[in-house]
Structure formats: C-alpha cells, structure tokens
Amino acid sequence: MNAPRSPCPISNALDLLGDRWTLLVVRDLFVGKRTYGEFQRSPEGIPTNILADRLKRLEKQGLIDRTPYQDRPIRYRYSLTEKGLALRPVLYAIAEWGLNWMPETEARMALLTDEELR
Amino acid sequence: MNAPRSPCPISNALDLLGDRWTLLVVRDLFVGKRTYGEFQRSPEGIPTNILADRLKRLEKQGLIDRTPYQDRPIRYRYSLTEKGLALRPVLYAIAEWGLNWMPETEARMALLTDEELR
Numbered sequence: 001m002n003a004p005r006s007p008c009p010i011s012n013a014l015d016l017l018g019d020r021w022t023l024l025v026v027r028d029l030f031v032g033k034r035t036y037g038e039f040q041r042s043p044e045g046i047p048t049n050i051l052a053d054r055l056k057r058l059e060k061q062g063l064i065d066r067t068p069y070q071d072r073p074i075r076y077r078y079s080l081t082e083k084g085l086a087l088r089p090v091l092y093a094i095a096e097w098g099l100n101w102m103p104e105t106e107a108r109m110a111l112l113t114d115e116e117l118r
Numbered sequence: 119m120n121a122p123r124s125p126c127p128i129s130n131a132l133d134l135l136g137d138r139w140t141l142l143v144v145r146d147l148f149v150g151k152r153t154y155g156e157f158q159r160s161p162e163g164i165p166t167n168i169l170a171d172r173l174k175r176l177e178k179q180g181l182i183d184r185t186p187y188q189d190r191p192i193r194y195r196y197s198l199t200e201k202g203l204a205l206r207p208v209l210y211a212i213a214e215w216g217l218n219w220m221p222e223t224e225a226r227m228a229l230l231t232d233e234e235l236r
Contacts, residue, residue, distance in 0.1 A: 006161035009216025009223035010145050010209060017212075020136040027128050043124035083219050090215055091128060093207040094135075098127025101201050105127035 016061055017087075021046055023094070025054050026080070026087055029064065030111040034077045058084070085114050134179055135205075139164055141212070143172050144198070144205055147182065148229040152195045176202070203232050 005011050017023055024046065028039050039051055046054075055078060058064045063084035066076040080087075091111065098105045123129050135141055142164065146157050157169055164172075173196060176182045181202035184194040198205075209229065216223045 004222065005163070007222065007224050007226065008142075008145075008161070009213045009220060009225060011142055011162050012220045012223045013212045013216035014138050014141060018136065018138040018141065020132050023132060023136065024126075024129055027126075043126070044129050045123070086215055086219060089211040090208070093211040094131045095127045097204055097208055098131035101204060102127060102130045104122065104125065105130045106125050107127060108125065 016057070017090075021050050022054050022058070023087075023091065025051065025058065026063070026084065027091055027109075027111075029078060029080050029084065030088065030091060030117070031109045032112050032116070034079065035069075035075065063087070080117055085117065088114075134175070135208075139168050140172050140176065141205075141209065143169070143176065144181070144202065145209055145227075145229075147196065147198050147202065148206065148209060148235070149227045150230050150234070152197065153187075153193065181205070198235055203235065206232075 004015060017026075021044075024042070024044055025039060028042055033039055033042070036051065036055075039046060039055075040048065055064070055066075059066060059078075061083075062081055064078050065081055066078050068074055069077045088111065095107065099107060122133060135144075142160070142162055143157060146160055151157055151160070154169065154173075157164060157173075158166065173182070173184075177184060177196075179201075180199055182196050183199055184196050186192055187195045206229065213225065217225060
C-alpha cells in the first residue's frame with residue numbers, strides 16, 4: 001500500500017478494503033470457504049489474478065493466515081485472523097443496507113460464528 | 119453499472135460503494151460538507167474527475183440529492199437522501215474497525231445526526 005491519504009480510520013480502512021473484490025473474499029471466508037478453488041467457484045466469478053493479489057494483500061495486512069494442506073503442487077487453506085474476524089460488523093452493515101435498499105438482492109448464505117471459524 | 123455479479127446484497131452494495139473514494143464522499147456528507155469545493159478540500163485530496171463521477175453515480179443511484187444554490191456558473195449543494203443516510207451503520211462499522219486495528223488512525227470528525235443533516 002502507498003502512504004495513507006489521511007489519519008481518518010474510514011480512509012485507511014478503504015485503502016485496504018475499498019474495492020469490488022476484497023470484501024467478497026472476506027465474505028467467502030466468513031461462510032466457511034477455505035481454498036482457492038472454493039473462492040473461485042463463488043457466483044461472482046473472481047478473476048484468478050485478482051484473487052491471488054487480494055489473498056496476498058489480506059495476508060500481508062494480517063487479516064488472514066494460510067496453512068499448506070498439500071505438496072506438489074503446494075496448496076494452502078486460508079482462514080481469518082482476529083483482525084479479519086473483527087470485520088464481521090462491517091459485513092453485516094453492508095449486507096443489511098443492500099437487503100433494505102437494493103430490491104434485487106437476497107441473502108443466500110449465513111456467516112458462521114467466530115467459534116465455528118476458529 | 120453493469121449487470122449484478124450475483125444476488126448477494128454484499129456484492130451488489132460493493133458494485134456501488136466498493137472503491138477507494140465513494141464512501142469518503144458519503145463520509146464528508148455525514149460531517150456536513152455540501153459543496154464541490156468542500157469535498158475537494160478534504161485531506162485525502164480527491165481528484166476532481168473522480169469527485170464528479172462519484173457524485174453523478176451517487177445521485178443516479180438515489181443516495182444523494184442536489185439543489186442549485188448559484189447561477190452562472192451553476193453550482194449545486196449536495197445532501198444525503200434516506201437511502202444515503204441509511205449508510206450510517208456501514209460508516210460506523212468501518213470507522214470502528216479502522217480505529218481498533220489500524221494504530222495510525224484517529225477520529226477527527228464526528229458524523230452529524232440525521233436531524234442535523236435533513
């Protein structure tokens with residue numbers, strides 16, 4: 001990331017989260033998806049290069065951890081850290097606004113609890 | 119906007135709000151800023167073409183209204199609609215996450231109440 005644009009917490013959070021894809025990957029982690037393939041099969045169809053970039057950034061910023069689960073080729077399982085789990089109220093607020101104000105939307109997935117995700 | 123990527127309320131909301139600037143303009147409206155010049159003087163230094171584009175999109179999507187306050191050249195004052203005011207919990211959630219998890223941030227502005235903004 002570049003230098004922060006201001007000390008504003010909203011501005012700083014948006015430097016990290018403010019794009020069309022990052023919070024969708026976080027949403028996927030909250031519904032229990034763990035692997036590259038699972039993220040790619042989400043209905044929005046995230047392009048593979050964007051997915052790789054966002055996972056790298058989220059890990060670098062401490063929102064997710066990765067653990068290898070297979071060698072040759074090496075594959076990783078991703079999970080939310082405490083910093084990532086703390087985004088739950090952000091996702092709920094965005095989902096509620098979407099459900100209330102965008103009539104074509106509907107909730108088809110439920111976020112898992114922190115206990116289920118740890 | 120293009121066709122929605124999925125019926126997910128988070129995905130749809132991010133189609134509209136998911137970029138580095140849109141929610142900063144919404145934040146500015148929540149702290150009482152009203153004019154093009156006021157938005158531009160915010161510390162993040164929004165580029166003028168991006169500001170014009172985001173105001174147009176927010177108006178088209180029904181989150182803000184504009185009222186002329188000067189002729190030759192015509193100038194507008196912007197304000198949040200009910201749909202825009204309903205983003206308050208989103209801003210609070212993002213601000214709280216930033217304050218808790220990004221140590222270099224600090225809250226220097228307070229959002230006005232809905233009554234003060236109407």
